Amino acid sequence: MTDRTGADSPTGENSAALTAWLASLVHNNDNASLAELRRPRVQREPHFRALWYSPTEAQREIYGQVAFLFAVYHQGRAKPDYGYGSLGEAARRIGGGAVRGPDDPGAARLVDRIVSSRRVPWRHLQHAVARLRSCDRHPPSWARLVDDLSFWHDRKARISYEWGAAFYMPPTRTAPSTAAADLEKDSHA
Template sequence: MTQPESVQDQDQDPEAAEAALRTVNWLRGSAQNDPAFLPGLLRKGAFAPLVDGLEYARDTGCEDVYWGVCKLFGHYYRASDHGQKFGWYGSGSMGAAVSRLTYWRSGSLGRGPELYLGALIRRRGLPWRELTRACESLRKHDRQPPEWSRLILDLTHWPRPDVIHTWTADFYFHSKEPNPYA
């Protein structure tokens, strides 16, 4: 799968978009080349490599966001073939990703994904617990993850209203479409 193009369009700061993409490229390359990488990433006190994207995060005070998304990446791809199945970059916002969990039961939309979205957007602080649950649910139900570089950029601006609005709009737009994965 190719690198996402929406990252450059998403953020006003091209340097931030490039740093996010470099971080995702590092995650992808490390996960593909070293089977012990993802379990190591999830351990407490994980190593801090010198990666250009992470250097940018340190310089701008966003290191917690970058490392948080690295851990979400680790949660999603651990012990699975999802990298080969869906690619390593993900697709869409977190709202679009959560909408992929929708299912139809007797003609109505299930409420589980809507509850995930509500839990995510209600938080004033960074919603790490909710994001982890959403990524684990996406993996468990065999759904494509969000675009990782876009998630980094969204969370560096959390809880900016336009990010929350985009996640909500993406969720409701995508959940009304027939879901080919359900």
């Protein structure tokens, strides 16, 4: 796999493997491991297992934190949700009724805080995942979240810009079937 700058990178394979392992915890009802992952200050075996998937030492924090976010989202859930889209696309699903995404003032403020941060905004990402969970909406793709956060500081990748654009851009007029499919997915969540 190549990264966002064109160089060879194992990131995609590793993030997919992390997601598969996390999903297996939900699928196998391993609530004890998921609970351990939700305790960020206490590092036990599940936390270290999440770090095993990191291709570099520099990315360990990202893998550990995304495992934490996954566990927060899946608390009390019986089926794993692999999510889809970027965090910006997922944030468009925050809200209720006809007021979602950019039309929801809380979601707009949250995305503004996330995309304006120079450092990875872990606390705001946790809030976004918690909002998606409380709205019963699909999360972002966990594997893509790992990959995006791995390039957070890469100016060429422009992750925060991409997330902001995905959140604020109006739906395209040429793909009404895609928008309907997204609404259908969300209604079955």
